[in-house]
Amino acid sequence: MALGSLVKTLQNIMRKDAGINGDAQRIEQMTWLFFLKIYDAKEQEWEFHDDSYQSIIPERLRWYSWAHDAKDGKALTGDELLDFVNNDLFKTLESLELAPDAPLRHVVVKAAFTDANNYMKDGILLRQVINEIDESVDFTEYKERHAFGEIYETILKDLQSAGNAGEFYTPRAVTDFMAQALAPKLGETVADFACGTGGFLTSALKILDSQVQTPADRELYARSVYGIEKKQLPYLLCVTNMLLHDIDNPEVFHDNSLEKDVREWKHKPDGQFDVVLMNPPYGGSESASVQNNFPVALRSSETADLFLGLILYRLKRGGRAAVIIPDGFLFGQDSAKTEIKRRLLEDMNLHTVLRLPQSVFAPYTSITTNVLFFDNTGASEGVWFYRMDMPEGYKHFSKTKPIRIEHFAPVKEWWENRRDIEEDGNPKAKYYTVDELRDGGFNFDVCGYPHEEEEILPPDELIRNYKEERAKLDAEIDQKLARICEILGIEA
Known part of the structure; x- marks a missing residue:
């Protein structure tokens, strides 16, 4: 079967199963199966290069032991397969006992199956899904594994229209542009503290991979990214994504970045990073116990504000960051937002605010977003604001007409040759001094969109x-x- 039709075939089979409701559950079902198949291929690699390698997965639960169908009538199927998956595979993997010094490639197995679900209720259909995955892709082949990386991207894109699951996916054109703007280098560490499916990390890895020349470079590449994700589905998607990109010990953790006192990071250089790329969750409300992990001036119930506060503490001296935030942060006047903006100007070097078109995240949301670019090199002297307009011929972006990297061409041209731009009497690009922004009450809502399209929401x-x-x-x-x-x- 052609790889391009694999996902569609799997979705069509799962639509016949009464236990699966909606695209998000179909994606989750595919993901834990892909994870096990990919992990099995990686283990074969590790065993080939290291005779002493021992799997954390019991032999009977390894993919080749139960999933492969030799067409001899002995493969598990029907109720027997369901019982094995639900009462042996899942229960064993989520309760694996790990040594305190267990390698991350073992830790991720337990984390991947903590809170994961098998939604399928028809064991015959489940066998059909497993056979399609087992027979369609050979993950032990380097070229085929990397070709599958493109197919995996279609799964991630499907998240955007899968209800609330869309919050975990940032369009690849956006993550690629932000990563290119920060230009990570081998030897630097790249972090995303709410990494979702790993889009920013993979965009950074593409840039770093092009710099690999020697085995020593490859080792630096393998240790270059760090992520934390609170929710199970995107965590599993991200870990699988990292394995596909040859990160054998992914430093990706199933955890909440906000549940630790941020002030402690000032005294832990190993907890700080050279590059931070993020699209923090926004619109959420955090509990008082989480807010207490921040200095009083930075406490907020708005999740995006807290993540910005976290970055202020976890960005290395000399490090740089690019962070997506909603419009509400720009004009917000509450004490936490004002304090964060003050620190971005006085403690950090906020140098650019890129205003994104409203429908970048369609169909998941039409809320207008922006990208803050700043670094930890000293106080800002002033901030450039640039409005990115819809490309010619587009009224809005959509699932069938998403934003593409070439749409950033005007931004890239301006980025290299910064200047004030005025269109129809309104500023499209303009430089503001710190004093101007401070005198304006830290209102960053400038160079906005003068004409809004009317649409039914x-x-x-x-x-x-x-x-x-x-x-x-x-x-x-x-x-x-x-x-x-x-x-x-x-x-x-």
Whole structure:
């Protein structure tokens, strides 16, 4: 079977199973099976290069022991296969006992099956899915494994339209552009503290792989990326992604980056990184116990604010970062947002804000986002703002017409030759000094979109956009009232 049709074939089989409901569950079902098949191929590599290698997976649970069908009538199927998967495979792997110094390639097996699910209820259909995977891809072949990496990308793209699962996927054109802008180098460490499916990490790995010339370079490449992901499905997708990119001991952890006091990182250089690439979750609300892990001035219930605060502590001196944030951060006037913006200007070197078109994340969300580019080299002297407009011929991006890397060509040209640009009487690109931004109450909502397309949105999206617009208007009113009170010499 052609690799390009594999995912569609698997989805069609799973649609017949009463236990699977929706694309997100189909993706999760495929992912743990792909993980085991890929991990089996990697173990064959490790055993070939190291006679002393011992698998963490019991022999009866290794892919070749139970999944391969020799067509001799002995392969598990039906209720027998379901019982094996549900009551032996899953239960054993999620309860593996690991030594404190266990290598990460063993740790990820246990983590991958903690909270994972087998949704299929028809053992015959499950056998069909397993056979398609086993017979269609030989992951022991380097070329075929890397060809499958392209197919794996289609699974990740499907997340964007799979309900709330879309929050874990950032369009590859965006991750590639951000990684190219920061240009990681071999020997540097690249981190994403809410790594989702690993899009930013793989974009960085593409750049680093092109720099590999020697075996020593390959070792640096293998130790170059670090990720943390709170939720099970994207974690499993990310670990599988790393194995496909020849990261044999992926430093990707199933954890919550915010559940540790950020102030401790100042005293732990090994917990700081040269490059941070992120699209933090936004719109979420964090508990008081999580907020207490931050200095009082940085405490916020908004998840994106807390991740920005975390980066301030985990970016190495001389390091650089690119972070996607929603519009609400730019104009937000609450104490935490104002303090973060102040620190980005006075403690960090915030040098560029790229304003992205509204539909970049369609169909998952139409909320307008931006990219902050900053580094830890000293205080900022000023910030460039640039508005990225829709490419010619596009009214909006969609699943069938997504943003592509070539759409960033005007941004790249401007990036290398920065200048003020005005269109139709509105600034498209402009430089603001720190004093100008400070005097404006740290309102970064400049070089925005003067003409918004009117579109029909689902109720939840409409309400979310309304709340954001109301917050923006409230912030502008508060700012003007404060200015009036200052002129009149009265307390607000």
